Amino acid sequence: MGCPTLSFSKCVVLFLCCLGTTGSDLVSSTVFESINGLREDVCDRGFRNPSNGALSQLHSISDIVSFGMLPTNATNNKCREDSIRLIENARLFDLHALNVLDSWGKFPSSVLRGNVIQFGNFDQCVRTNERYCLLTLSLPKLTAFDHLIHSHHILASTMEDSGHRIPLSFSLVQWGVCVPSSCTAVDLESALRSNARSHAHATGVEVRVENKMCQARRDPLPAPKYGMRIALLVFGVLISSCIAATLLDCDSYRARRPNSALMCFSLKKNWKKLTDTETNNEEDIDCLNGVRFMSALALLFSHKQMGLMFLPYINRTDLAEITGMAWSTIGRTAIIHTDAFIFMSGLLTARSFLNELSRKGKLDVKSRLISRIFRLSPNLMAVILFATWIFPNINWGPLWPQVVTTHSELCRKYFWRNMFFIHNFFPFEKMCLTHTHQLGMDMQLFIASPLLVYCLWKWPKRSALGLVLAAALSTMFRYNATIQHNLSPIVHYGVSIAQLMRTADLSYIRPTHRATVYIMGIFFAYFLHLRRKRAPLIMSKMTVAAGWIFGLSLGLLALIGPYNTALLGYVYDPVEAAIYAAFSPILWCTFISWAVLSSYYGYGGWLGAFLSWKYFKVFTRLAYAIYLTQFPVFFYNVGTTKAALYYSSLDLFNFSEFGVILFLSVALTLLVDLPFQNLRRVLQSKKAPDTKEIVEKSDSNDGVLSKKLRDLGNVSNDNEAEANNRDADIRRRRGSIRDIGTNL
Template identity: 40%
Template sequence: MYDSTAKIPTSILNGNVNQYGDFDQCLKIKRNINSNKNAKQINGKYCLTSFQINIISAMSEEMKVFYDLIHSHHIFRSQLDDPGHRVPRFSSMSWGMCVPGACSSVDIEKIASGMLNRFVDTDKISVSVSVDPELCQVERGSFESNGSIVVGMLFFFMIGLVTYATVCDMKAENNANEIVMSFSLKNTMKTIFSLERSNDDIKAVHGIRFLNSLMLLFSHNSMAIFFYPYLNRTEMAESLGTPFSVTGRAASLYTDPFIMFSGLLTYYSIVGRIEHNKTVNIAKEYIGRLFRLIPTLSALILFCTWILPELGSGPQFPLVVDHHADICKKYWWRNYFFIHNYFGFENMCLTHTHHIGIDTQLFIIGVPIVILMGLQKKYANRILYILIALATLSTIARFYVSYTMNMANFVYFGATVQQLFKTANRMYILPAHRFTVYVMGILLAKVLRYTPTKRLTQNQLFIGWTIATALFCAAFFGPISMSCIGYKYSSFHNAIFAAFAPIAWCYSFAWIVYTTHHGYNSLLGDVFSWRGFLVWTRLSYAVYLTQFPVYFFNIGITRTPQYYDFYGALFNMKEFACIIFLSIVLTVIFDLPFQNIKNIIFNNKKKLQENSKIKKID
């Protein structure tokens, strides 16, 4: 047990402060002890102990330098009682301790405190120790839960159904059930990689989605790497405390175009059908939305709750995998009502799915508004003015709450975990604060549909591109100073970013969509209109869902400190390949088949309605 327990390492001043010991050796310890009365077995228990150095009184300049280096320049600031399952407790140090299985977390806290007090002989600092009971592990078998077995059988059934449908399709059996054939890999793979566009396709949207998805992947990965116990964590912090790190710190910005495109496509599709004298049924729109979201989301919830916890182990595995599963066991129902974003990051089943809740709530509100604008043209402009007024209030609200509550929508260098959670819970995951860009999408759709093409002069195009470029640079490069080491927090800077960066960012892409759709040739327009991005659009929902489970699983199974390498950590090709592969699997087994089933059901209803009309006429 002593051999399995972490020891004082080298390179402490380079951030090598997280020592996991020997996780596997500890859990394999079994010792039979025979006494006069009875026989006992002592088993190893592994506990990841966290401790934090607290400053009591003023330190010398030399001690301040040491303190700063040990804590890797405080790239994040945290407390021991902060939630650690979504954002790391970066300020604390984690050591693995191997003890007898009968020891409780309280016992281990006392042992660790006693050990540390021998090294802390000063009145300048104190050391706080915390042992989370869920981070104490003993050896366990696989698939011990009945729920895991049932869910595993369900996934095997779905794989069997896909296999059966594919075989039937390959044999061209005409008597196969139409719904069953929706699961054929031959059909779904053909759909994924098809480069055919629909008649009302808005070309540039797909490329812009790809760009923002890629930047979101990079940003989420740059957050995930802070969980790892790097040998050179201080060097990592220094490399990520440079201006270029602005790219990974503005993750909130990259989700805004998706909300804008949601408003754009809702208006463009529904109003287009109304103008072609096609009926629009609100219930049908909502049901179609459920077919699009629920099957894939359900598969992810079931997998992350019952299967993923059985697939691995490691020092942080209970924190970043098991803890998320436990939350989902309690609160999974909130995700199905799309209200999970109102209960805070720390209590949310699959926190990264908050965007689905926001987007669905805006969709529920937006559909009847757009139908009314399409049917009542004389009131359309009045409704639009109301929407613009509400969008303005949303912008003002973002500025106000960010400024008055000291929020951090941009992850500045030295941000506290409490700030990040407060920002997420009281602004970022609430649709009222994201309403501005949704209205921008509706406005863009109206402009695309009713503005004449090829009417702008060269001077007007030049001015438009200049404004779009300036706003893009302002949103992207504006907060560069906040990414650097030594930045002093300013609530005004963060409020400006929270209020106006989403508008500037989305406007720049809206201009590209507008000019491309109306036939004004440009290099960016041609790039974003490439047909290959259609494939990404079909996979984007699954990519969004699978990325964090992959990141957290890899964090959970990590057993030893590793050397930080910028390209290797942030551009982990194996990790990205795994995300793409799982996204394809999720899409062909759940996403596309259930969309096909939706189309079959709706088309059959349409045929029944047409047949009933013919019978009445006869």
């Protein structure tokens, strides 16, 4: 076997660059004739026998994704000419052409362990100023080793599914190629399909190349520059305001403070507020801070695991088998942790309303709604602004268009839905920042809550019956929808992306389906309100023990009861899913209710002490920002990954990534969240001065004056007596001020 026209070293270079990429279609030398002959001989002897039909199919797939890929027959003249020129230059050992070919994804090892995401070399391709494309292939007829190649289909998907939120590659193959920059996705897809037809008798391969999955250095930025400039200007103003306010706040020589609106942005002031663990509010329930922390942590790990499933692993089948054990039910039932947040929202909202009704006999709904908007909107707008106009332009990678750019495009179209908190009324696939759906539900339930709480306060018996019926109706909605549409509230083994999306659209993001636990929160707040003026709740040790056993049993039933859904080979049962969808929120929130009740009245033991740990207050102030920033961080790392990794269970605990989330959450809270809450208080105080603030201010001023008088009184006993008389006058005047404040 010789190489008559090329030196041996050149034959080796050409072989390494082109084998598994372009083959004999690119170079017609005797080297490739010999290589292909050897390859055919090996396949005929080992792969293409009746007992190894699947491996023969793999060989055919290798041909489709590795040979004849360049669109030399494209209708696009420029693309066709550039492709032919690239082939000719490769024969001449042109470095540019060899780099293009060398960057293509090659048929890999560990295919039977799920290594079917082949990015090739993204950076090598784009540095040649050519176009990198990540194509998708579906292999419906590959059956013999299908469960190994596709990692047991832990998530089932089709070509029609949207992959910007849930990974597609557990039923599909993704392959990176490099083509001339003049070629489009249409040109490449046409060439691929033409090549696939000659092998379709063995594999039935389907090929898709999306325009968004093709990237070149010369392409315009994913997000328009004008939007990016506006976004940078907004963030620049925020940062400048914070710096200016902080410098002014640190100026100890300034006798008078500057504009109160500007001082809302002081980092010094807001840092103290963020880290304050001593100040208590009468409406606070300390153990809820711990419940919020644990629920947020569970959701963080669940979301992180979903992010890991986008990544290419040379042992993806190991990932599927590890998560196919009973313990993974803890993550698959993550929906109950979102129920916990809905329950706490109903509890705290109702508690606040009931306290206001007790003081005033009426509700200031307008003021409450404005406060709610100031609480939710600034952070949400800041994250949308960043994710839409800045985030897509700061980096790139093979999966960047799928997990970052797609979200940006959706936000450019539909961000207004988020601004009005109605985005959860629209399909999940067409939602700006899908993880913010909970905000829409929470706002809608909040808007309904004043009427519900007022009726419960005014007409307790009839309203309680009405609320129970409403909760039962919401439960029935979940059950019926799950039965009728084959929904899955659990991410069971083998669940399809279409089923998850259908579950989200028809139940998960609908407030009418999630209202049960919100109403439970209202009832719990009403119970605490009734107990407020009574003697402390006394329970025997037997009662406490029975309560914990009962509560833990219900909680564990909701958390790990459906453990069989996590096992490899699970077959979906709509009745089982419907029962879980209907009753798991009730079971889980009953457990939380007991944990909160026992901790609130001092029967929580070590768990109550843990949940009431004062430093959880800091996390509570950061929780909203952590909720908003975690997915952008996860998707940044997914989008910039450019090579296959080795999966380990420890990948779930990426503390550097968690550190970035924490840092961004602190920044968002200090720059946006707390300043706008301060600004809301300033604006409301100008419209209607708060009586409490007037009294506190007068107390403070009187205290300073009293101290000065006492200092003067140290000169002589006569002066001290005079100071005491003046103190008495001050106390009388302070009482008058309180009376004035009360009348106001």
